[in-house]
Amino acid sequence: MPLTFHWFLPTNGDSRDVVGGGHGSPATVSGRDRPPTVAYLSQIARAAEDLGFVGALTPTGAWCEDAWLTTAMVSQNTQRLKFLVAFRPGFVSPTLAAQMASTFQRQSGGRLLLNVVTGGESQEQRAYGDFLDKDDRYRRTGEFLQVVRGLWEGQTVDLVGEHLQIEGAKLARVPDPVPEVYFGGSSPIAGKIAARHADVYLTWGEPPAAVAEKIARIRGLAEKDGRSVRFGIRLHVITRDTSEQAWAEARRLLDGFDPETVRAVQAGLARSESEGQRRMLALHGGGSDALEIHPNLWAGIGLVRGGAGTALVGSHEEVAERIADYHRLGIDEFVLSGYPHLEEAYWFGEGVLPRLRTQGLWQHPFDTRTPPSAQVPFAGAATAR
Template identity: 30%
Template structure:
């Protein structure tokens, strides 16, 4: 099994870092305009992920942060081989327009785009973004969103009438036709989440949990995907605290997986042996930890791949 590793960028992490306002007092006597901003920081993280061997950058959706898709577009040329996976909810609007944006993005970055569909927010959060869909209908809306987006991407004319979307004669002509559809990442632990992924996900992301529980959920989703005539790959999302020695860990933030470089890599390899092929990893501070995890954990994890291949 080939392991794919993604660094998770949180647009709201480390507020003030690389923001002009944070530099204002120290540069009060400098009459030149301040040119560095938050997007330079995002680009630094993207370059660090690319330089240290990550396969992609997973850009977290935050209602109070910069838009994930715009971040992805902004950093795309900073790391020309890095996969880019912005996360966003199905409440972003028209599935047809989302598909057109994806096609344009793919043409610009040579098919490096993925989509991570975020869970919808609570009632107050949805009201704040003018989303009137009821709680009971959110999953159905997500399913229609993905069905319509794939439909207009893959055929022309595409017609559909559902509860949330209606399309007549949709689809793309050249030069927009032909770009790859983004790899779709979904997540969730409940049965209805697994069922949705069986029908629509390319990768399902689980929360970190004991290996035996993870194996059981992988088997359940495998069964559902097989019944739907599809193949779904599996991933986990986890925060890390990795250091050279146990003593160095004493002042690190709490994390899902903590230990020496060897220990963290071994725990990730155990998850890979259980069927996990996609790792969405993060640590704080993000830029420095991108280098640390990429230089010291990823090589150790990938050293396990021949063993994992033999076990598969």
């Protein structure tokens, strides 16, 4: 089975420097040299589509634009790229979410993937009117996905749960295809919910030994429920023709971090309730020394950004080798990003993907079709939608 790669839509803005924000970070962002307009995000999406990325993750939170609305607009400017829409189950009813997903599938030509984000920070959740504690949020997510999956299967759903009550719910039209569900979370309760409901379990970029432990744990939990789960990893990338060039870029990014900003971000993230965020912080300890925590795995991004805080840094050959290492552990999907997202997509797509193709680990998902970039806009003007 060839590897699957997804890119990232920076709906909080983009820059040649690291942009603030991310899981558990303040709602304010910094370094937005490129605002997240539909035009710019569409430019990134079309580049990812041409290069062979299957989908693009769009984040959720107070620090970025709404994922549903943004991807609905960007999808109209692309043809094949899927959209991994992050959303929080506690903010919308499961019946409405199932209906929204069904509509998105029909209007986009089946290009929706769902990234379920339960919400690790009570303070942010309360701003949206959600006052459950973390474990209860995960239990509610389990009930939510039970309802959604039943509706997608064409069932009439009744549920009297601990947190949700649904009566006589049914969709007029079910989605075709049914969107795949991506799910992350490092806590014990998150693992149980993921094993029971996820199609793909996502982990942030930790060293291989830690990732292997997660895979074994989630796989074991899924087997107890009679299920199998695929595995993906969320990483940033800095890849260049030579290792020296890549590390020079990492140092340039690091030199641009304001010490006061680093201290403020780290102090905020230290209060996080997220087990995954705690694991990210432990990789660097808030300091700028010894940030290469495994060969070609750099924890510098996590100094100023919440959530995924590690990057693969190195030559195209080195980054391809590290991807192959993760694949041998059981990782089949890679959700990647880099600053700025347009240029870094080309560095990776033109530098790393051809090497993985040579190794038989990847093939362009659209090779058998006419590449979107080969179409001439004016020539088809008479038949354009």
